[in-house]
Amino acid sequence: MNWSVALPEIVLACCGMGILLVGVVQRRNSFHACCMLTVGAFLLAAVLVIAGPRGRGYNGLFIADTFSVFVDVLVLVAAAFAIVSSLDYAEHENLRRFEFPVLMLYSTVGMMVMASASNLMSLYLGLELQALPMFVLAAFARDELRSAEAGLKFFVLGSLASGLLLYGVSLVYGFAASMDFAALARALTDPAHASAGLIVGIVFVLAGLAFEIAAVPFHMWTPDVYEGAPTPITAFISTAPKVAGIALLVRVMATPFGHLLAEWQQIIVLISILSMVLGSLAAIGQRNIKRLMAYSTIGHIGYTLIGLAAGSAAGIRGMLIYLLTYVFMNAGTFACILAMRRRGRRLEQIADLSGLARTDPLLALAFAIFMFSLAGIPPFAGFWGKYFIFTAAVQSGMWTLAIIGVLTSVVGAYYYIRIIKVIYFDAAEEAFDRCPASLAVVAAAGALFTTFFVVFPAPFVAAAEAAARVLIL
Amino acid sequence: MNAVGFPLLSLLTWLPLVGCIIIMVVRGDEATVAANARWTALWTSLVVFALSLVLWARFDTAEAGFQFVEDVAWLPQWGIAYKLGVDGISVLLVLLSTALTPICILASWDAITVRVREFMVAFLVLETMLVGLFVALDFVVFYIFFEGVLIPMYLIIGVWGGPRRVYSAIKFFLFTLTGSVLLLLALLAMWSRAGTTDIPTLLHTPWPASMQLWLFLAFLASFAVKLPMWPVHTWLPDAHVEAPTAGSVVLAGVLLKMGAYGFLRFSVPMLPLASARLAPLMFTLSVIAVVYTSYVALAQTDLKKLVAYSSVAHMGLVTIGIFTFNVQGISGALFQMLSHGIVSAALFLCVGVVYDRMHTRDIARYGGLADRMPMYAFVFMLFTLASMGLPGTSGFVGEFLVLLGAFKVNFWLAMLGSLGMILGCAYMLYLYRRMIFGALTRPELRNILDLTPREVAVFAPLVVLTLWMGVHPTSFSAFWDASVGAMVQSHQAALASAVKLAAGVP
Numbered sequence: 008m009n010w011s012v013a014l015p016e017i018v019l020a021c022c023g024m025g026i027l028l029v030g031v032v033q034r035r036n037s038f039h040a041c042c043m044l045t046v047g048a049f050l051l052a053a054v055l056v057i058a059g060p061r062g063r064g065y066n067g068l069f070i071a072d073t074f075s076v077f078v079d080v081l082v083l084v085a086a087a088f089a090i091v092s093s094l095d096y097a098e099h100e101n102l103r104r105f106e107f108p109v110l111m112l113y114s115t116v117g118m119m120v121m122a123s124a125s126n127l128m129s130l131y132l133g134l135e136l137q138a139l140p141m142f143v144l145a146a147f148a149r150d151e152l153r154s155a156e157a158g159l160k161f162f163v164l165g166s167l168a169s170g171l172l173l174y175g176v177s178l179v180y181g182f183a184a185s186m187d188f189a190a191l192a193r194a195l196t197d198p199a200h201a202s203a204g205l206i207v208g209i210v211f212v213l214a215g216l217a218f219e220i221a222a223v224p225f226h227m228w229t230p231d232v233y234e235g236a237p238t239p240i241t242a243f244i245s246t247a248p249k250v251a252g253i254a255l256l257v258r259v260m261a262t263p264f265g266h267l268l269a270e271w272q273q274i275i276v277l278i279s280i281l282s283m284v285l286g287s288l289a290a291i292g293q294r295n296i297k298r299l300m301a302y303s304t305i306g307h308i309g310y311t312l313i314g315l316a317a318g319s320a321a322g323i324r325g326m327l328i329y330l331l332t333y334v335f336m337n338a339g340t341f342a343c344i345l346a347m348r349r350r351g352r353r354l355e356q357i358a359d360l361s362g363l364a365r366t367d368p369l370l371a372l373a374f375a376i377f378m379f380s381l382a383g384i385p386p387f388a389g390f391w392g393k394y395f396i397f398t399a400a401v402q403s404g405m406w407t408l409a410i411i412g413v414l415t416s417v418v419g420a421y422y423y424i425r426i427i428k429v430i431y432f433d434a435a436e437e438a439f440d441r442c443p444a445s446l447a448v449v450a451a452a453g454a455l456f457t458t459f460f461v462v463f464p465a466p467f468v469a470a471a472e473a474a475a476r477v478l479i480l
Numbered sequence: 481m482n483a484v485g486f487p488l489l490s491l492l493t494w495l496p497l498v499g500c501i502i503i504m505v506v507r508g509d510e511a512t513v514a515a516n517a518r519w520t521a522l523w524t525s526l527v528v529f530a531l532s533l534v535l536w537a538r539f540d541t542a543e544a545g546f547q548f549v550e551d552v553a554w555l556p557q558w559g560i561a562y563k564l565g566v567d568g569i570s571v572l573l574v575l576l577s578t579a580l581t582p583i584c585i586l587a588s589w590d591a592i593t594v595r596v597r598e599f600m601v602a603f604l605v606l607e608t609m610l611v612g613l614f615v616a617l618d619f620v621v622f623y624i625f626f627e628g629v630l631i632p633m634y635l636i637i638g639v640w641g642g643p644r645r646v647y648s649a650i651k652f653f654l655f656t657l658t659g660s661v662l663l664l665l666a667l668l669a670m671w672s673r674a675g676t677t678d679i680p681t682l683l684h685t686p687w688p689a690s691m692q693l694w695l696f697l698a699f700l701a702s703f704a705v706k707l708p709m710w711p712v713h714t715w716l717p718d719a720h721v722e723a724p725t726a727g728s729v730v731l732a733g734v735l736l737k738m739g740a741y742g743f744l745r746f747s748v749p750m751l752p753l754a755s756a757r758l759a760p761l762m763f764t765l766s767v768i769a770v771v772y773t774s775y776v777a778l779a780q781t782d783l784k785k786l787v788a789y790s791s792v793a794h795m796g797l798v799t800i801g802i803f804t805f806n807v808q809g810i811s812g813a814l815f816q817m818l819s820h821g822i823v824s825a826a827l828f829l830c831v832g833v834v835y836d837r838m839h840t841r842d843i844a845r846y847g848g849l850a851d852r853m854p855m856y857a858f859v860f861m862l863f864t865l866a867s868m869g870l871p872g873t874s875g876f877v878g879e880f881l882v883l884l885g886a887f888k889v890n891f892w893l894a895m896l897g898s899l900g901m902i903l904g905c906a907y908m909l910y911l912y913r914r915m916i917f918g919a920l921t922r923p924e925l926r927n928i929l930d931l932t933p934r935e936v937a938v939f940a941p942l943v944v945l946t947l948w949m950g951v952h953p954t955s956f957s958a959f960w961d962a963s964v965g966a967m968v969q970s971h972q973a974a975l976a977s978a979v980k981l982a983a984g985v986p
Contacts, residue, residue: 364598364639379631384657385624394620394664401668409668413661420657424634424650432638432646461624465555472557 012064012071015055015079016119022048023112030105038103042090045108049083049090049115056080056119063125067187070125077327077474078122078254081334085246086115088338088449092345093239095443099351102147102237110140111243118251125262127176127186127212130255134172134219137248138165144243145236157235164218164228172215178208191263198267206270212259213274220252222312223281226305233301238353241297242341245304246334253311253330257323260315261478268318275316280411282309287418296344296357299422300337303381306419307333313396313408322399323475324468329392331467332380332460336389339453340377346370346442346450354439357426362435370442371430373454378427380457382420388460395468487550489564492532492578493612496604499524503600514596518589521600525582525607532578539571541958544966546617546680547571554618559676563617568963569744569814570614572956573737576821577610579941580733584726586938587829591725591836592640599640603726606632610734614741619667619677626702626738627660633727633735641722648715648722655715659705666698670750682750689753689978696754699747707739709799710769713792720788721841725832728784732791733825737817740798744810748802749967752974759803763893766803769796770900778907783834783841786911787827790867793900794820800897801882805971809885810964811957816878818956819866819949823875826863826942830856833935834915837928843911848920853930857916859939864912866946868905874949877957 026044030037056079061071090108097103117137124130142165146158180186182205183194195201218225233241260271286306293299311333314326347354364371380387393416400409442450460467499520506516540547546565554562566574585603592599606629613625630653638649671677674685687695705712716736720728748755770793777789794816801813833856834849835841850857866873869880879901886894920926931939949956 365595368598384631385627390624390627394668397664398668398671401665402672406665409665410662413665414658417654417658417661421650421654424653427634428638428646428650431635432649465557468555468558 009060009062009064011060012062013069013123014059015052016116016123018055019048019052019112019119020116022051023109023116026112027105027109030109037105038097038107039094041105042094042108045090045112046087048112049087052119053080053083056083065129067189068126068129069120069123071123072477073470074254074258074474074477075119075123077470078250079119081250081331082115082118082122082247085250085334085338086111086118086243088334088342088452089239089243089247091445092242092338092342092449093237094445096237096239096345096353099348099353100148100237107144107147110144114138114140114144114243115247118247121251121255122258124255124258125188127179127188130259131169131173131176133251134255135169137251138169138219141165141240141244141248144240145232147240148237151235153235154237155235157232160228160235161232168215168218168225171211171218175208175211175213175215178204178211182208188258188263192265195264195266198269201267201270206267209264209267209271210274213256213271216252216256216259217278220249220256220308221301221305222278222308223285223305224278226282226285229305230298230301233304234295234297234355238297238341238345238355241300242338242345245300245341246337249304249308250330250334253308253326257315257326258478261323265479272316272318275312276405276408279309279312279316279408282306282312283412283415284309287415287422290419290422293422294357295355296347296360296426297355299357299426300340300344303419303423304337306415307381310393310396310412310416313400313405313412316408317399317403317405319399319403320472320475320479321402322396323478324471325392325395325397325399327471327474328395328468331471332388332392332457335453335456336377336380339373339450339457340381342446342449342453343370343374343377346439346446348440349437350440357429359436360426360429361433363430363439365435366438367442370439370450373450374430375427376454376457378423382423383416384420386458386461388457391460391464395471488531488534489548489566489615490550492528492535492574493564493608493615495528495531496524496581496607496611500601500604503597503604506597517597517600518585521585521604522582524604525578525585528607528611529578529582532575535566535571536575539566539959541568542962544568544962549617559671559674559678560620561618561678562621563678564615564621565617566615568960569967570741572814572818572959573614573734573741574611576737576818577607577614577734580730580821580825581607583825583829583938583941584729586934587729587832588724588726589934591832595639599636602632602635603730606636606730610730610738613738617679619670619679619682622679623660623664623667626663626742627657629735629738630656630660633731636727637719637723640724640727643722644718645722648718651715652719655705655712659702659712662698663702666695669695669698679745685750686974687751692751692754693757696747696751696758699742699751700758703739703742703747704765705739706742707736707795707799708792709739709765709796710772710792711765713769713773716792717785717788720791720828721782721784725828725835728788728828728831729825732787732828733821736791736795737821740795740802740813740817743799743802744813744967748805748971752971753978755803755971756805756975759805762799762803763890766796766799767893767896769793770800770897771903774900774903774907778903778910780907781843783831783843783911783915784828785841786843786907787824787831790827790904790907791820791824793904794824794867797879797882797897797900800886800893801878804882804885804889805968806885806888807964807968808881808888810968811960812878812881812883812885814960814964815874815949815953815957816882819874819878819946822942822945822949823863823866823873826859826939826946827867829938829942830860830863833931834928838924843914845922846915846925847922848916848918849925849928850916851920852925852928855931855936859931859943860916861912862943862946864908866950868908869901872947872950874946874953876950877953
């Protein structure tokens with residue numbers, strides 16, 4: 008048995024146990040050390056992912072290929088950003104518990120399993136391993152009503168979605184007699200053989216995964232959870248699981264059900280359009296920046312799904328580039344949001360940013376870069392994500408989708424530039440507290456990547472291209 | 481690699497950003513930073529201008545194709561390259577951008593007092609974007625600069641603008657972005673067919689007639705907003721009124737040329753069939769713009785709004801010229817672009833001069849300025865006459881050539897175009913009378929001062945250019961004669977081959 012294909016996941020899980028031990032033994036001040044160890048473990052895992060062997064293992068349950076490598080590395084980067092972002096927050100909000108990074112670590116292991124799943128069973132296991140620690144993390148600020156509510160809402164709706172998914176998996180198994188992706192792909196080569204029950208099963212699987220990535224109409228939990236969860240967790244939820252969720256969706260749709268493109272394409276088109284429209288319109292009225300980012304995420308998921316709807320290698324490549332740029336923009340934005348603090352009290356209203364350009368020009372500049380980038384204005388990275396996504400849509404002749412996409416991006420641009428308006432045009436208020444080094448590092452990394460992606464896009468595009476190729480049969 | 485042996489166009493494009501970095505790293509108290517920012521910005525833009533004169537000197541006017549070409553691999557597998565070059569159509573627009581930037585910086589020397597450092601950074605970034613846009617020879621590179629212009633301009637209007645700056649800035653941003661995103665789709669459609677975004681290649685790719693129509697409409701959505709054409713011009717008066725003087729100058733002087741440049745670079749040469757087919761539409765919109773906005777200008781009480789509406793009217797003549805598809809019309813359009821770039825920039829500077837002193841743009845608050853400000857009255861008169869198209873000034877040559885081209889196409893087109901010129905005389909002379917002549921009755925104007933030496937330095941080059949272009953137009957039109965000739969020829973060839981093709985099909 009080729010067990011070494013899962014080496015990074017195994018090592019990371021073992022590291023998690025080790026960090027847990029460190030936390031338990033060293034009762035005092037263990038939070039900081041555990042966070043640093045976790046980031047180290049992520050680094051180690053990333054090295055193992057890149058250098059590790061490729062291939063199938065565990066009787067076809069698990070696969071390591073260029074696609075999973077791309078997604079794993081991206082997930083690890085996003086998770087590391089989230090952990091670094093949480094250092095200062097935990098200090099202020101009295102959340103310095105060593106379980107915090109450990110839970111994030113196990114959730115990340117789940118995401119890596121998701122990226123490598125090649126069987127409906129391992130898909131489900133990865134998804135649940137990813138989701139369970141996330142429920143706990145959303146409710147981590149136990150004394151806060153909003154946080155507890157967010158955790159509960161997340162858990163109840165998440166369980167419902169996972170039930171739908173499981174039901175879909177059982178239907179697919181019942182009608183296609185296999186759970187293995189490769190076997191399913193062989194069995195479903197001819198779309199004419201797809202029975203109605205199988206299609207229903209696929210729709211259920213899709214619905215469960217759409218919940219995971221917060222696509223409309225399964226997005227209801229997003230604004231409340233984003234607002235209620237501790238902000239570093241919101242940053243985590245908005246990046247890493249989205250990457251893993253989309254990756255999983257892409258692999259399931261492209262590999263076992265790839266020949267049934269005509270059956271599920273319309274659903275993805277619809278979800279994509281609804282997400283783009285809702286994401287851009289609903290965000291306009293928001294006052295709370297975390298809620299705004301929730302709707303922004305929904306919109307960006309809509310854009311990403313255009314790539315899947317295009318149903319081509321170019322589309323998947325576009326999705327991967329989009330996710331790459333999205334992770335850096337979003338992690339950076341949340342670092343900026345976390346830096347919104349006056350005399351130790353955290354702020355979440357957009358109006359609190361008023362006149363930031365005068366009191367803290369560098370933070371304002373970073374914020375502006377992320378907002379322009381999220382709006383898709385060149386030369387920032389966000390433009391390139393949109394560029395490659397729309398390229399795929401145009402190549403596949405999906406003009407309606409492309410036109411709706413660009414028009415909603417104009418609507419979306421309105422609320423992003425409104426934030427820049429508050430920062431640059433409005434009268435200055437009292438300055439924020441000094442931005443802690445940990446947040447400055449994340450914001451700077453995000454801003455530099457977002458700004459200079461335009462100079463060296465070729466290696467990233469090439470990596471995404473290589474990753475996308477392996478999925479198309 | 482190119483005529484001068486070093487990457488001149490890249491240098492022109494990116495040098496302003498070096499100035500930005502220098503400005504940003506300056507430390508000290510606010511006055512030091514502001515002074516440093518002003519001087520650094522001025523010197524940077526002057527160096528860029530001096531370098532751009534190399535273009536003027538070394539440009540081969542006999543060559544119709546692209547010169548000073550630079551080509552660096554960027555995303556080679558996807559047909560995208562960092563490719564720059566100029567031809568007769570773009571070379572003078574580059575010079576216009578590099579010439580107006582130092583003038584704008586000088587004009588905002590005292591007018592901008594808050595956040596000077598940020599202002600100068602925004603302005604230099606804007607210069608990078610504008611130069612890059614005109615020298616880009618790759619559609620993606622062009623698009624990046626085309627949309628990138630929004631960022632500094634949004635900030636310039638929004639931070640340093642007038643009382644309704646927020647509304648104007650957001651309107652400006654969203655109007656232009658809506659047009660741009662459709663341009664992006666057209667770009668992608670072209671790429672998916674040709675496999676490259678190299679502009680010279682795209683210029684020689686034949687596009688099927690049905691596709692041309694859609695591409696043309698997408699281009700139109702973008703360039704018409706930028707130009708701006710009626711009825712999507714409404715952002716312009718707002719943006720002009722609220723923008724600081726330097727912002728208005730660069731907006732009228734260079735940004736409006738982006739749309740016309742887009743028509744000349746993309747719509748007409750790449751899509752000859754659709755251009756010919758939709759030319760009546762373009763003429764209609766242009767004539768409405770010329771006549772309607774001239775009447776609107778006549779009714780204005782706000783100085784800047786009047787000049788803004790006159791810009792829309794003058795740019796309407798440019799589109800008339802472009803879509804006549806003959807040498808006179810297109811040459812005239814190019815001349816009108818340059819002339820308008822200088823004259824309207826100068827008019828906005830004239831507005832800025834009195835606005836800085838009186839802080840009002842209400843025409844009724846002025847009158848009889850000739851007594852106190854003789855030099856100002858002279859400068860203002862020169863540019864008023866140039867804007868009207870008086871022979872001997874730059875405005876005449878452009879308008880004359882455009883109307884000549886229009887006559888070849890349709891009598892009524894030329895007729896209505898000339899009506900715009902007459903109305904232009906009306907509103908400009910009416911404005912001049914109200915501002916400069918008459919008795920100086922208002923007490924607050926008694927102590928108004930004439931032009932300062934700095935303002936004279938701002939106006940002097942513009943005066944020289946206006947007269948030079950009027951008296952010896954050949955020294956400018958020589959640059960584009962070859963390119964325009966080639967363009968008209970290939971346009972007619974494309975139409976002829978389409979006719980032949982249609983006749984050949986049973």
